[in-house]
Amino acid sequence: MPFTSLGLQPALADAAAAQGYATPSAIQHAAIPLILQGSDVLATAQTGSGKTAAYCLPLLQQWLSGQHGSRRQLYGLVLLPTRELAMQVGSILRELGNSLPRHPKVVVAYGGVSINPQMMALRGGADIVVATPGRLLDLLQHNALRLSGVSTLVLDEADRLLDLGFAAEIGQLLDLLPPYRQNLLFSATFPLALRTLAQQLLREPQTIDIPATPDNTPAIRQRAIEVDAARRTMLLRHLLQSENPERVLVFVASRHTAERVSGKLQQAGIRAAALHSDCSQSQRGQALADFKSAQLQVLVATDVAARGIDIARLPMVINYDLPRSPADYTHRIGRTGRAGASGVAISFVYADSTGHFRLIEKRQQLQVLREHIAGFEPQDAPVAAPLSDGNGGIKGKRMSKKDKLRAAQAIQS
Template identity: 45%
Template sequence: MSFDSLGLNADILRAVEEQGYREPTPIQRQAIPVVLSGRDLMASAQTGTGKTAGFTLPLLQRLVNKQPHAGGRRPVRALILTPTRELAAQIGENVRDYSKYLDIRSLVVFGGVSINPQMMKLRSGVDVLVATPGRLLDLEHQNAVKLDQVEILVLDEADRMLDMGFIHDIRRVLAKLPARRQNLLFSATFSDDIKGLAEKLLHNPEEVSVARRNTASEQVTQYVHFVDKKRKRELLSQMIGEGNWQQVLVFTRTKHGANHLAEQLGKDGITAAAIHGNKSQGARTRALADFKNGGIRVLVATDIAARGLDIEELPHVVNYELPNVPEDYVHRIGRTGRAAATGQALSLVCVDEHKLLRDIERVLKREVPRMAIPGYEVDPSIPAEPIVNGRQQQRGGGRGNGGGQGQGQRRGGNGGASSERSNAPRRPSRPQGDGAAKPAGANARRRPARKPASA
């Protein structure tokens, strides 16, 4: 099957061809006809499957087919909501590439940068708006954008948005949209929470799934190496050096851990940079660009900061620390082995993380193969210590550990939600993304001071 057979117009096909795409992926073959038909869609697809084109191409087609009323400022006709800055930027780039021969204006808005230029661009009118939830609500609150003429709503990576506590913001956005619209929901998994959201959002949707629930790509070769916590960095440096790995994405649980590891790798003679929510958007963009063009060999990232990273033919992903939520393991290693490429995912597991590994293997429904490098045998006398950072505490009903990565905090998304609203007025009705626990007693309802953005 070719893109020509999907019912897309010549200008869109021309743009697709210029991007080097010849045949649609499975998710594109299934999703594009559904979107073109005007039906609501609930789609499950792993990262790297081409799902972004699965909704942007038919979305553009529908906008072109149904021209808005002449005169006046262009209203926002398509709204794409994403959980993080990086993913928003990536989708925005795709929309621009695919619409280059169309009379379509698009804009990307997210936090961590000044809100004023975004307001200026919105005044001139845009057809397609790609946004993170918090910044979108800030813009709407300042009357910079109206959402009453949205024809198509896309929730991308809906599972991640729910995990990050965006459900209340999503509901606020939905309340500002017209009742008659097309809804497209994309998620890596169909959890019970996602199904609950879909029941309220979608109307008689078509369901599309191109991967079994919570499965890892078969193109990714996975390994586990048991190693003492204090020797992880030494082992990682040795493997990068001896294997001559030139491009490695490494995951840590915390922002501090990402900074420290990048610094230590640098001392080992391995060029590295860290990205997380406390980094400015400019610093994150530069680090990613350096990583893509070979300026640095290792990019150390927290989960949220890495969400939406699009790195072609990434050969190596390393879990320096296992995620607290097993589904995040699938998202992490999905950074490699994308499309038709192959990749390797290595997890360095210390005694503290044995339960996390068992949880991951339960999701995968198989054991991850073990490997061992002589000289890094585990010291059996070292006791396991509890892991308190990250989303494990959050899922237990807490707000997350303020010293942790902030994964899954309320408003902890957009790649750093606190900074997302740095240029907008505060509104007490919306939760902050600082990840700190609320004070108890009489002060429980007081708004906490703004803290640095979480990863």
């Protein structure tokens, strides 16, 4: 079924195809007509299902159909949890908007950088603003924009917004928005806190829930390689040289590990870089740009990048360190196998993490065959997972207040 059958203009349908969407995904097929009708929408779908295009395409068409005066008045507002995701969505809106007879002015705003260039970008107004909540409040305090004309509000990765402690900021922003507007809430999961927010935000919403099925589940081949912890870097280098993937996203647990592993790979002649919260914005932007253009083969990242990277046809993801929670495992491996492409997700399992990975498997209702690579067979004995708290020693779905503050500070500052 073509995108035009959903009510999109041919120019936007062509732009969607240029972004890699030959036909609408399940979430796009369900959401686009409802959004074009003006309904509030509550949509949940798995990572990599095409949620971003599901709201960007109709948002642009609605903006184009609206009345436009001499001065730009803010039409659409998209709130996101991280700067990487804000940049990604802003880029998608601009690329799609370039196909229209009149190009929208899209401004992206996030913390961790000087506010002055973002204030300058907002001079003369904007049609669509994509922002993290904290920086948007800063801009409002500087009178850089007004929210009184917003027609459509989008909360993307809404579960992550709440996980990172942005509930208070979202509440402040809702008080500044006009009472009559369209509200779109997109999320990968639907925890209790999000249900409460949805009840406050949405008016007679159309609910969309796209469950994982064989037809819409990303084609990700999951592998688990057992190896001693001390030999993971050597195994990583071996895999890069023997399998030679064009690009690999490697997830690690700390900034120190990201720098150490990327440095070791560079010494071996592998084009690699680190991405973590201590990187400056220019360093982050350069690393992502080089990775997308395949000038870098390997990007070694902490979870700051878990929901902020959308790389077309990324063939491989490697969990050098296992994630703390099963949900993070899903978001990590979901960086590959996107938009109908296939991918491989490899997890290194060593003695101390054997029980940890078993619990991830249990909560994800999967079983991954353990592999041994010749020359890297593990020698250390597996360590049993602690069972005293019922969580097997791994982090559950709810973050502690301290973890929320740390995560928000790392991403916003």
